[in-house]
Amino acid sequence: MPLPRVVATDLDGTLLHSDGSLSERSRVALRAVEDAGVHVLFVTARPPRWLTGLADAIGGHGHVICLGGAGVFEVATSRVSEVHAFGETAVREVVADLRRAVPGIAFGLEGPDGPSFDPRFYAEDDHVVAEAPRVPVEDLLDQPVGKLLARHREMPDETFFDAVRETVGDRAMLAFSGAAGLAEMTAPGVTKATALEHWCSSRGIDAADVWAFGDMPNDLPMLRWAGRSIAVANAHPDVLAAATHSTTSNDDDGVARALEALVPDVVEPEVVSEDLTEELSGSVEQDAAPEAVS
Numbered sequence: 001m002p003l004p005r006v007v008a009t010d011l012d013g014t015l016l017h018s019d020g021s022l023s024e025r026s027r028v029a030l031r032a033v034e035d036a037g038v039h040v041l042f043v044t045a046r047p048p049r050w051l052t053g054l055a056d057a058i059g060g061h062g063h064v065i066c067l068g069g070a071g072v073f074e075v076a077t078s079r080v081s082e083v084h085a086f087g088e089t090a091v092r093e094v095v096a097d098l099r100r101a102v103p104g105i106a107f108g109l110e111g112p113d114g115p116s117f118d119p120r121f122y123a124e125d126d127h128v129v130a131e132a133p134r135v136p137v138e139d140l141l142d143q144p145v146g147k148l149l150a151r152h153r154e155m156p157d158e159t160f161f162d163a164v165r166e167t168v169g170d171r172a173m174l175a176f177s178g179a180a181g182l183a184e185m186t187a188p189g190v191t192k193a194t195a196l197e198h199w200c201s202s203r204g205i206d207a208a209d210v211w212a213f214g215d216m217p218n219d220l221p222m223l224r225w226a227g228r229s230i231a232v233a234n235a236h237p238d239v240l241a242a243a244t245h246s247t248t249s250n251d252d253d254g255v256a257r258a259l260e261a262l263v264p265d266v267v268e269p270e271v272v273s274e275d276l277t278e279e280l281s282g283s284v285e286q287d288a289a290p291e292a293v294s
Helices: 011-015 024-035 052-058 088-101 157-171 192-201 217-225 237-242 254-260 274-281
Strands: 006-009 039-043 063-066 071-074 079-083 106-111 114-117 147-151 173-175 182-186 210-214 228-232 245-247
Touching (some): 006 011, 011 210, 011 254, 024 039, 024 052, 088 157, 157 173, 192 210, 210 254, 217 228, 228 254
Parallel strands (some): 006 039, 006 210, 039 063, 210 228, 228 245
Antiparallel strands (some): 071 079, 106 147, 147 182, 173 182
């Protein structure tokens, strides 16, 4: 089976187990693929501060597309080297309109220098960065905003998302990554797919040479762009319908199982499924129904 030039994978719900851990099996598979000359790229909605613990999994020279495509985190330097931020005027208008349209809404900001939150964004028992500013976000919009977060504690999720979508329109990209009650917005045109395409094209890599793994609707643009898209078994129904292939769940190391077929000589023989290798070596149309690769 020919190797792709890039393996791009989402983290939460895809590569990582449900408890947020990265299994040893996945570490071995990632290392083997990278040693074979394939770029391994994490593509996640996570902010930079939630990436340092995973840096060793993609080597000291690796990159992570973070903030849903709004930033590129350099593992070697622990800094964000690219930021695709909102314009200040545009984000001020979006925040003001949402405050008027959805009373009780609260905001958070994510940027290259860290987060900040409205005082009522988090409840007292929520996990939050202790040193993050707790001020109205309007006071900090003169800094680069890679991602605008919004939540409403009393409004049902679907009603809230509909209200945000109707108010924002095409002034932001609204994404759903699986976090309950959280609307995540990036600047117009900024998605995991656009960031991945830019990263690849700057290195002369075509979509046909990219394998992408995901589980949630915010992964869909990336999965549709990549030459081969693989959904984990626990993925959202829309993701399972869109992907060209599927694998086992995140808790069953689905990404690792798919990657092991690429490098069977350097992983434990008993963990490589012959059925998996046969399925992945077949030709599948981009719009075909998902095929099991477990």
